[in-house]
Amino acid sequence: MLNNIKKGLVVSCQALEDEPLFGSEIMKRMADAAARGGASAIRANGTADIGAIKQYIDLPVIGLIKQEYSDSDVYITPTFSEVEALVQSGADMIALDATNRVRPDSFSLSALMRKITAAFPDQKWMADCATVEECKEAQQLGFHCVGTTLYGYTNETKGRKLYDHDLQFLKEVINAVDLPVIAEGNILTPEMAARALQVGAHAVVVGGAITRPQQITARFVEEIHK
Template identity: 50%
Template sequence: MHSAQDHPTPREEALGRIAGSLVVSCQALPGEPLFGAGIMARMAVAALQGGASGVRVNGPEDIAAVRAAVPVPVIGLWKRGDTGVYITPTLADARTVAAAGADIVALDATDRPRPDGLTLTETITALHADGVPVIADVSTFDEGIAARAAGADAVATTLSGYTTEDPPPPGPDFALLTALAARLDVPVIAEGRISTPQEAARALSLGAHAVVVGGAITRPTAITERFAAALRSVGNPLAEETPA
């Protein structure tokens, strides 16, 4: 006879449910046209209809609205500030995210000091005691190794290129993804600057457990800017042909 411990909880099953698939990051910040929990819930429904197997959502209000709108796994986080450790920076923030309905909590797992003074290991241990799985957002290979040692249930390449003063490089960090996938015994999630279906497919072929895409799908202002910039780069051929 199996004990209750032999069967994974719904939260523990969430990582398995996104295996080999697309997770869409449905996020909008204050001041952006799509900001608002109701709008993000609709965005999540649209992502699900398009074939996503999970969503990544920022903030307790948005998480609660999305959780009520879709049945797929919700990866929750809470961006607090915009410098240093700001993705779910404290244990209290992580618990709030879980209470709002997130199946999995994503948090900054870089080697920078955490605002509440806890270590990454202490934070993850406390969340595991609550029955909450953790995705560790890292920026380097060493941070990924350390995050796994701290108990992370999965590691994501989310913060690669975003922890220094230099602007992030173009394109996904496939090298980091490949290295982590080859070394770690937990799922590695590809996230960060994935802008085309081809890049997403490549990430999966390189060993990603799942692929998170955000801006290329859910940020129409940024998408429009890319198209507009491309047109500006070639000028206006019709204007050049117009007689003086």
């Protein structure tokens, strides 16, 4: 899968329950539109959407489950139960929060990785990270690739953007690990995606700028009313 997406565009097709496009019927068609446009893979949330997308189009899927727990800020595939459901859904790669934040029931990321790699030895894993150190730790734990997904979304990195200082964070991650690095997070234009590949990203994930018209509209409205 990683070879297939190299230097390509992964389109994140996600909609939460409070969004107008929520539902697997809509998401599978969104994924079809992305595939027809040349996407190399799809990133999708939830077993219903993943199953529908995989039955509808022939592209690999990076799967995750967003699940909130009262004792943790980790919400991207936080526990073994979400991983198990994603494996059963047929996700080609599974994305997990790989930040240093406390996980549900204080279960460590290293303990979770030992458990899931033993249970599902053929599965591929993507680490959603926020710092260089987390990316380096993910490599040691056996992830197959790392993503900049959570940069700017943790207390340690709050407010930062992937494109600050001409992708400085992305460059630091690429230099720090030997794994493929997936650029993800607030990539809003084709030029930004191309630049991420130019500096060495293995692939680029774009979501809201393509598949969330509510957010796209809000950006236009905000700009014209400045």
